[in-house]
Amino acid sequence: MPELFDLTPRFQTFYALAQGEPPDERWVLWQEHYNFAAVPPVPAGQALARKLLDEAWARYVGLPANLSLEVSRLESQANLAAAQVEVLFQAPVPAYRLVTYVGGFEANAFVAGTSLCMPVEMSAEWAAPVLTHELTHLVHHQLSGSDGSWTRSLAALVVQEGLATRATQILHPEASxxxxxxxxxxxxxxxxxxxxxxxxxxxxxxxxDDGTLLRFIQPHPNCGLDRTAYALGWWLTGEWLSQGRTLAELARVPEANLPMLVASRLPA
Incomplete structure (x- = not known):
């Protein structure tokens, strides 16, 4: 069982105080009473958080009145997903904290260190593969010697997302x-x-550096497509699996060796 850290009461406090307030004052209240969003820890992160809040504000009225039920549902789903991930990677899920929060309806769960952060507005059907994805990150971090921080090499980002996306494909074949x-x-x-x-x-x-990581997460300057690190990881991990390698084996490659591993499969 993970340690639970539920941020939904903070959101509800902010939401009650912000009723009828103009957007700028609403943002001040958000920063004072909630101040949590799925944004990168870079200088532009706060501007993105403000954008998410403004775009989601009208939708918050549709949230369930009792968010604790959604929190309990995510806890149960996380425990089920952890058992499946442990079998796939032949390793235990390390101790972690499940952070439940109200996001911006962008369905962006994430791992930071040993915390797995899940938005409660995510449906049960969508949360199942997402939890598998994020728990894969936690196991992979432990097996590869990563500290799970935002700062890692581009190669580590590519392999982390490749393993996580292919893990959901294996464990949730019914998903799209x-x-x-x-x-x-x-x-x-x-x-x-x-x-x-x-x-x-x-x-x-x-x-x-932030510029390199964001180059392959945000719209790429050469083609305008975002999340290209995910696409690279999906392709590369698919190739490794087709060669007979396993996710459990790939997850144990030390993080320091990942640039060499990825370079062996990229065009010169």
């Missing part, structure tokens, strides 16, 4: 492609840029 990796049209668009993305990533695999 979008639940594993993303919209099919987006993936086809990425595939059309596959050689360019590989060549662009190759000299940057060992870099861990």
């Amino acid at each position: 492609l979008s639940d594993h990796i993303g919209d099919a049209n987006w993936l086809r668009a990425c595939d059309a840029q596959r050689e360019m993305l590989g060549q662009d990533a190759l000299p940057r695999l060992g870099q861990s």
Whole structure:
């Protein structure tokens, strides 16, 4: 059982105080009473959090009155997902904290250190593969020697997302492609840029600065497609699996060796 850290009461306090307030005052109240969003820990993160709040505000009225029921549901789903991930990776899920929060309806769960952060507005059907994805990150961090922080090499980002997306494909074969990796049209668009993305990533695999990581998370400057690190990880991990390697084996490659591992599969 994970340790539970429920942020929904903080959100409800903010939401009650913000009723009838103009957007700027609402933002001040959000920062004072809630101040939690699924955004990167970079200078632009607060601007993105403000954008998420403004876009989600009108939808919050539709949230269930009793968010504790959603929290309990996510706890149960997390325990089931952990048991499946442990079998797949032949390793225990490390001790972690399940952080439940109200997001911006963008369905963006994430792992930070040893915390797994899940938005309560995510449906049970969607939460099942998402929990598998995020728990895979926790197991992978432990097996590869990662500290699970935002700062890691581009190669580590690519492999982390590759393993997580393929884990959901294996454990949730009933789920759609979008639940594993993303919209099919987006993936086809990425595939059309596959050689360019590989060549662009190759000299940057060992870099861990914000600019490099965001280059392959936010819209890529060469093609305008976002989350291209996920696409690279999906393709590469698929190739390794087709060669007979396993997720359990790949998860045990030390994080320091991941630039070399990824470089071996990218076009020169």
